[in-house]
Amino acid sequence: MxxxxxxxxxxxxxxxxxxxxxxxxxxxxxxxxxxxxxxxxxxxxxxxxxxxxxxxxxxxxxxxxxxxxxxxxxxxxxxxxxxxxxxxxxxxxxxxxxxxxxxxxxxxxxxxxxxxxxxxxxxxxxxxxxxxxxxMNEIINIDEDSGTVTCQSGVILESLDKAVAEKGFVVPLDLGAKGSCHIGGNVATNAGGMRLIRYGNLHGNILGLEVVKANGEVLNLLKPMKKDNTGFHLKNLFIGSEGTLGIITKVILQCPPRPRSQHVAFLGLQKYDKVLKTFKKARSDLGEILSAVEVMDHATIEFAHEYVQTVSPIGDYPFYLLIETSGSSDEHDEHKVHAFVESALNQHFVLNGTVASDHTKVRGLWELREKVPVGFKKCGWVGLFDVSLPIKHYYTMVDETRSFLKNRVDSVFGFGHLGDGNLHLNAVSKKYDETLKTSLEKFVAVKTTEFGGSVSAEHGVGFLKRRYLPMANSPGAFHLMTDVKKLLDPNRILNPYKIFP
Ligand SMILES: Cc1cc2nc3c(=O)[nH]c(=O)nc-3n(C[C@H](O)[C@H](O)[C@H](O)COP(=O)(O)OP(=O)(O)OC[C@H]3O[C@@H](n4cnc5c(N)ncnc54)[C@H](O)[C@@H]3O)c2cc1C
Missing domain, CATH: 3.30.43.10 (Uridine Diphospho-n-acetylenolpyruvylglucosamine Reductase, domain 2)
Incomplete structure (x- = not known):
């Protein structure tokens, strides 16, 4: 040395x-x-x-x-x-x-x-x-019998999906950042994304990992089995560890069969209680083919229009729902989606809507949602919060944040993965105000905890939320996390200043 x-x-x-x-x-x-x-x-x-x-x-x-x-x-x-x-x-x-x-x-x-x-x-x-x-972007093997893919961790999510698509499978994870993010980064952050409501989270879909520990030792956790109860599930320790416990080098991912039909309904609604009713109805009417439920409020659509020039195809409404179905029979799914939308209109849950089946139109509707974060790079200061909440409190959080901030920012808006109770709450302002930022962070953390939610739904703790780690966990859980860190990385060389305060 x-x-x-x-x-x-x-x-x-x-x-x-x-x-x-x-x-x-x-x-x-x-x-x-x-x-x-x-x-x-x-x-x-x-x-x-x-x-x-x-x-x-x-x-x-x-x-x-x-x-x-x-x-x-x-x-x-x-x-x-x-x-x-x-x-x-x-x-x-x-x-x-x-x-x-x-x-x-x-x-x-x-x-x-x-x-x-x-x-x-x-x-x-x-x-x-x-x-x-x-x-480290090699796809090592796609096993067509089991639907598992083994790859290095630096494969871009979209490339991985294209590769498994050729064999009739789909990657059970989809994010707006799919063209850039890596499967290893997804595992390290335990990314959620649009299809979690359908395929569940990565703890279920990741079957195996290879991880290099801080001291250089290679840990082989590459068992491709769905069922394996031989001891602790060590791979789960690294899912969501954000580069603080080891470097993920290989991944085995379970991929379901690729859906053959896809439909998207884009709906305009008057109030949040109608959003909730429509969501419950979608779960019950669309059942097994429901694959995404995204919500956006009017201020989100306005923000996206200003910064990324997207336009709502159905005009102005206080709330919008994007509901996607994925299945194996186009005729069956199309019938179900149209019947669902018609019934939601008749019940006055929904004021207006459009349904797309054609790939280009489906992509166009998805862009309304996926392009929102692109505006964040252009709009001055933005306070970004990624919280999960019991869905009855989902939009109360946005309303209360607006009341808290009053006219101290230009806009407060909420969108996100409603199906998972995951709200992306945002406050944007042309100018940065440190005092305001600090008090807003505290407000969101306290309110989220009061509502029984989590201050990090899917984006992780990283550097941004590290001071909330003790508050978000019981003292016992927090101390166990610090003990695990000490055990795996005693010199604290792996991603310091992240996760731990
Ligand atoms: C437009 C846009 C949309 C997004 N939408 C979503 C969404 O819907 N859902 C969601 O969950 N997130 C979303 N994100 C956030 C982000 O894309 C995810 O967190 C993603 O999983 C990060 O992957 P990455 O490869 O870019 O990782 P990075 O950003 O490079 O790293 C993220 C963390 O993982 C660690 N890390 C990365 N690779 C490894 C590795 N191989 N081994 C160990 N640690 C590693 C890093 O140290 C860091 O702590 C979005 C981001 C953007 C820009």
Missing amino acids: MSNKLLKSMVVFNVKNISSRSFKNLPDFTKNTFNVERGFYNYFQEPHLRFFQNLLGNERVVTDLIDLEKHNVDWYLQFRGSSDVVLKPKTTEEVSKILEFCNGNKLAVCPQGGNTGASGGSVPVFDEIIISMEM
């Missing part, structure tokens, strides 16, 4: 002094914005660089400032680190050697997938070495 004295005398890379103003639209450095203290890690130096270049070759050790920037800044332009290097391993063995070396030299690392994470977990806070999984 190198001595600290030697390390300090060899500072060769210095992006730290470059002002954020030299890059257009970039956030300030996270360490400044949030006043964070650097941990007792060693600094990245020339001898470390030489080790990594020997291991990976110069091409896969990125130190160019412009190339580094896209790995240092998150998708939502809210967090910015100042790492001097991005490593791009291609194999598990390379990840293992990198971690063994970093652990031995007390160098902190930040595992990175597609960098679409919404809680600031995917970018460094200081100068953590970024380990990008983008070159």
